[in-house]
Amino acid sequence: MNKGSKELTKGFFKENPIFVLMLGLCPVLGVSTQVSNAIGMSAGVLFVLLFSNIIISGLRHVIPPSIHIPAYIVVIATLVTITEMVMHAFVPAVYSALGVYLPLIVVNCIILGRAEAFASKNTIVDSILDALGMAIGFALGLTLIALIRELFGSGTITLFPMGDFSGVINIPWFYDNPIRVLSLAPGALLIMGFLKAFFDWNSSRKKDR
Amino acid sequence: MNKPTLTVSSSPHLHAKTDTASIMWSVSIALTPAVLWGVYVFGIRSLLVLGVSIITAMVCEYFLGRLYKESTLWDGSAFLTGLLVGMNMSPSIPLFIPCIASVFAIFVAKWVFGGLGANWANPALSGRIFVFFSFTTPMSSFVAPRTLASVLPDALSSATPLSLSKTAVSGGTLGLDGSSLLSSMGYPATDLAQNISAMTGISAFTIDTFLGNVAGCIGEVSSLALLIGGIYLLARQIITWHIPVTYLLSTALLSWMFGGIPSGLGLFGGSFLSSMFSGGLMLGAIFMATDYVTSPISHKGQFVYAIGCGFFTFLFRYFGSMPEAVSVSILLMNIFTPMIDRYIIPRKFGDTRELRKKQKEARA
Structure with missing residues (x-):
């Protein structure tokens, strides 16, 4: 495998931002109540991460090291504001569901973490690949948690309405008997913990072999 | 050949018969009057609820014990947890709820933290709280006891x-x-x-x-x-x-x-x-x-x-x-x-305030 594809795929599983790096957990716990929210959040993170990595990587020789964090925050905050306005204009339902977590992308550890750890030291192409990989890994993890929580916690799977399809799939038995705790805050921590344990166990098992 | 009259062994020298199993089964025995009364006033269905929660707890314990390579099925702890979960249920509960409560109690509250003795929360109570906040309506609808059934609106x-x-x-x-x-x-x-x-x-x-x-x-x-x-x-x-x-x-x-x-x-x-x-x-x-x-x-x-x-x-x-x-x-x-x-640490034998003061001065 060449270096480029490695930068891309490492974010999927090996360095998954949620389950391995444990970055950006605040939105993961907050918005994972519905699959549609998870997808909206992932889209926002993808956009911001991609462009912040591009810009910061491009400016890596320009930004003085002593003020690099404020400079990154300015870049990220600009991008987040753009995302927020676009979402407010085109997907108001997702915008209102995400609530405070959308502006909070500014201080999301994934964005700043990748800027600090990767984009400030690598070329633009590598940074783009890294951003895509990390964002996809984040999306996978977040959607997985949201899927489990919504399926068991409220018995539905909420996607986006398209044509005749209302966007909500009702799961027969769970819709009548939802395990409500899973869609509340303790459920997020429980599912997150169990998935983290599962992935850790899985990777340690691979290492042993 | 004379038998040796002096056995040299290390401490502890005094043994009590008490072990985990005897304690757990005694607690289960102590719960019997309440169980009998519950089954008497709420009818045979409550026995079914108790049975489901006990069996689920023990099946769960068996499989997790195999996974952890520990055999704790017959020490009664899972039986007791299941019994307590069942006793905390309404007699008219749909039967899948005690199942979920028992699985949560044994799996999440007990084995995830390392099994009996390592759990930080009471397993039966955690199970009850989990299903209570999940299925609030069936968990809080009850039936009249037999002794009041004819007069209770x-x-x-x-x-x-x-x-x-x-x-x-x-x-x-x-x-x-x-x-x-x-x-x-x-x-x-x-x-x-x-x-x-x-x-x-x-x-x-x-x-x-x-x-x-x-x-x-x-x-x-x-x-x-x-x-x-x-x-x-x-x-x-x-x-x-x-x-x-x-x-x-x-x-x-x-x-x-x-x-x-x-x-x-x-x-x-x-x-x-x-x-x-x-x-x-x-x-x-x-x-x-x-x-x-x-x-x-x-x-x-x-x-x-x-x-x-x-x-x-x-x-x-x-x-x-x-x-x-x-x-x-x-x-x-x-x-x-x-x-x-x-x-809150118990006072050690022979430990006095003056002694501690002296030790403190000696350290200083």
Whole structure:
């Protein structure tokens, strides 16, 4: 495998931002109540991460090291504001569901973490690949948690309405008997913990072999 | 050849027969009167509920024990957890709910943290809280006990007396204490309780809650049956009196002093006895709060723990918006147990204040 594809795929599983790096957990716990929210959040993170990595990587020789964090925050905050306005204009339902977590992308550890750890030291192409990989890994993890929580916690799977399809799939038995705790805050921590344990166990098992 | 008359071995030299299994089975025996009473007043379906939760707990324990390569199936801990989960269920519960509660109790509350002895929360209570907040409606709809079935109106039988009086108080019925409030709503009392009430002057409702003639969970309606079990455990020296007595008394005292405030009776207007007998307090105080694993080790710590349980039970019962005061407060104090054990350390033998002062000076 060449270096480029490695930068891309490492974010999927090996360095998954949620389950391995444990970055950006605040939105993961907050918005994972519905699959549609998870997808909206992932889209926002993808956009911001991609462009912040591009810009910061491009400016890596320009930004003085002593003020690099404020400079990154300015870049990220600009991008987040753009995302927020676009979402407010085109997907108001997702915008209102995400609530405070959308502006909070500014201080999301994934964005700043990748800027600090990767984009400030690598070329633009590598940074783009890294951003895509990390964002996809984040999306996978977040959607997985949201899927489990919504399926068991409220018995539905909420996607986006398209044509005749209302966007909500009702799961027969769970819709009548939802395990409500899973869609509340303790459920997020429980599912997150169990998935983290599962992935850790899985990777340690691979290492042993 | 002479046999050696002196055996040299290392300590401990004194052995007691007590082990985990004997304790767990004794606690299960102590729960029998309450179980029998529950099955008698709520009918054979409650036996089914108990059976489902016990079997689920034991099956779960068997598979997890295999996974962890430990055989703890027959030490009775899973049986006891399942039994307690079942006793905490309404008799009319759909059967998948005790299943989920047992699985949560054994898997999440117990084995995830390393099995028996390593759990920080009481497994049965965690299971109950998990399903309570998941399936609130079936968990809080009850049936009338056999002894009151013919006289109890349907509208009153589906809730426990505690939640009935709470709803009435928050609905604006003020100036009545618990039992007169319930009788003003038409909550009946058994003839036996009325006779005893005429003799002793204690309200008939309080006597009915003591005897177990109210709607409620299978195992927690009869304080009398639970007290018999508690006395058996005290006599077998499986529990000490510190936690149950402190817990019951602190709840009752606080309820007597401040419990009348929400219903407009002012200070010292609450009921001392019925607060002690109603709800899950007796079951919680005798069987749940005294769990070895999740309660403090020293007696001083146990006092702190039990007073905390009592305080929170009182607080949730009279000023909280949800039921489940006892379960939530015991779980809350379970969380504080490691801290209590850390800060309240029993005095070492021979340790005095002067000695400690001297050691401190020597170090300085």
